[in-house]
Amino acid sequence: MDTQLDLTTNIGGIRLRNPVMTASGTFGYAREFETYVNLNRLGGIIVKGLSLAPSEGNRPPRIVETACGMLNAIGLENVGIEAFINEKLPFLMRLSTPVFVNIYGRSVEEYAALAERIEDVDGVVGVEVNISCPNVKAGGVAFGVDPDAAGQVASAVRAKTSKTLIVKLSPNVTDITAIARRVADEGADALSLINTITGMAIDVDKRRPVLANITGGLSGPAIKPVALRMVWQVCQAVDVPVIGIGGIITACDALEFLIAGASAVQVGTANFVNPRATTDIIAGIADYLKANEINRLSDLIGSLKVLS
Ligand SMILES: Cc1cc2nc3c(=O)[nH]c(=O)nc-3n(C[C@H](O)[C@H](O)[C@H](O)COP(=O)(O)O)c2cc1C
Numbered sequence: 226m227d228t229q230l231d232l233t234t235n236i237g238g239i240r241l242r243n244p245v246m247t248a249s250g251t252f253g254y255a256r257e258f259e260t261y262v263n264l265n266r267l268g269g270i271i272v273k274g275l276s277l278a279p280s281e282g283n284r285p286p287r288i289v290e291t292a293c294g295m296l297n298a299i300g301l302e303n304v305g306i307e308a309f310i311n312e313k314l315p316f317l318m319r320l321s322t323p324v325f326v327n328i329y330g331r332s333v334e335e336y337a338a339l340a341e342r343i344e345d346v347d348g349v350v351g352v353e354v355n356i357s358c359p360n361v362k363a364g365g366v367a368f369g370v371d372p373d374a375a376g377q378v379a380s381a382v383r384a385k386t387s388k389t390l391i392v393k394l395s396p397n398v399t400d401i402t403a404i405a406r407r408v409a410d411e412g413a414d415a416l417s418l419i420n421t422i423t424g425m426a427i428d429v430d431k432r433r434p435v436l437a438n439i440t441g442g443l444s445g446p447a448i449k450p451v452a453l454r455m456v457w458q459v460c461q462a463v464d465v466p467v468i469g470i471g472g473i474i475t476a477c478d479a480l481e482f483l484i485a486g487a488s489a490v491q492v493g494t495a496n497f498v499n500p501r502a503t504t505d506i507i508a509g510i511a512d513y514l515k516a517n518e519i520n521r522l523s524d525l526i527g528s529l530k531v532l533s
Pocket residue numbers: 248249250251273274275297299301327355393419420421443444445446448470471472473491492493494495
């Protein structure tokens with residue numbers, strides 16, 4: 226790669242060697258991709274969402290392919306925070322790539338307890354908080370659809386961590402900028418968006434939902450225009466860095482988010498189709514910068530030209 230090219234970017238005080246990160250839940254705990262990807266070339270690694278206790282997730286069927294995407298209702302299956310720290314983190318600590326832990330809880334207290342547990346753990350530079358989860362105390366309504374509930378989670382986690390705090394926003398809302406402003410005001414260092422869009426699929430022969438959970442989260446190219454619109458809106462609304470997620474398959478997709486104002490991107494569903502998607506995208510971004518004689522990625526970020 227051209228040594229003059231500066232692909233670095235900054236997310237809440239963490240310097241990434243390039244803007245391409247892995248999206249939570251689509252890259253396991255990274256070791257699963259070791260044979261396909263030089264993990265030390267990635268900008269950042271975000272691991273599968275972790276809860277206090279291990280979780281088996283939902284009953285199958287949990288995944289279905291849709292037009293230009295997929296629906297999943299994995300139900301946040303994970304090994305739990307203790308097994309992550311003891312069994313998964315030692316491998317990740319041998320890498321030079323910054324590692325972020327994605328967390329979710331069923332109550333504000335659970336989020337806070339997870340942040341507290343991670344606070345003194347070496348090898349984790351930041352916490353990404355998934356607020357697209359049901360709040361059991363509010364009848365199962367997701368934290369991320371209500372500015373007050375989202376703000377409470379951000380504030381509780383902020384109080385427990387000095388690590389970089391990324392709050393991951395849900396797209397299943399009317400005005401995502403209201404949620405973005407609130408969590409930024411509560412101390413988030415960066416925002417990532419979008420999580421999956423709630424959808425469903427029906428088997429017409431059986432007249433049953435395809436997913437055992439009935440509904441699931443839509444991801445992949447089908448959601449990219451929605452994600453791009455939301456990222457662009459949030460970039461206008463807050464001062465903290467924004468990480469764009471949603472249907473990024475190619476370098477061109479990633480470039481759209483960067484031009485819209487995202488400081489970095491996460492690659493999700495693409496990893497299932499092409500396990501080398503992340504490094505292909507990094508190479509493609511570098512090629513674009515060279516072809517357009519842009520030496521620094523920072524000069525591209527937010528360079529969208531809008532006629533006024
Ligand atoms: C199978 C699967 C599992 C996921 N698990 C998580 C998770 O544990 N935590 C989380 O915050 N997001 C999770 N996501 C959402 C992704 O990180 C990402 O926000 C979403 O899929 C949109 O990006 P994409 O279109 O590139 O996949 C998951 C997505 C998929 C497809």
